[in-house]
Amino acid sequence: MSVPKQKFTADFKQEAVRLVRTTGKNCAQIARDLGVPPHYVVRWKQQQDTQTAAGRPAFTGRGIPALPPQEARLKELEREL
Structure with a gap:
């Protein structure tokens, strides 16, 4: 049996x-x-x-570090494919 992955909030x-x-x-x-x-x-x-050093907020959304806009767009396009 596998253990479900724990998820933690940004807070x-x-x-x-x-x-x-x-x-x-x-x-x-x-x-x-x-x-x-x-x-x-x-x-x-x-x-x-x-x-913080990159000037971006940490743990946005579901607690996942924010991606730069170009990387976020690339991930979005990969999901669409």
Whole structure:
């Protein structure tokens, strides 16, 4: 039996990253407190740093990092094919 993929909201991801930045705890400790695998929190922090540096909001929509307009259009065209 496969385990269904967990989905987390943008707010949950942002709160996890905020906790890492403000509490002095590391990603593994925050992940343990939230009940998620540690690599999730590390990835969310990296995604937020990358998106912020690029001047784009992180975790738009369903919590997925925002794509640049050209990449979003390319994905849309690939889906149509």
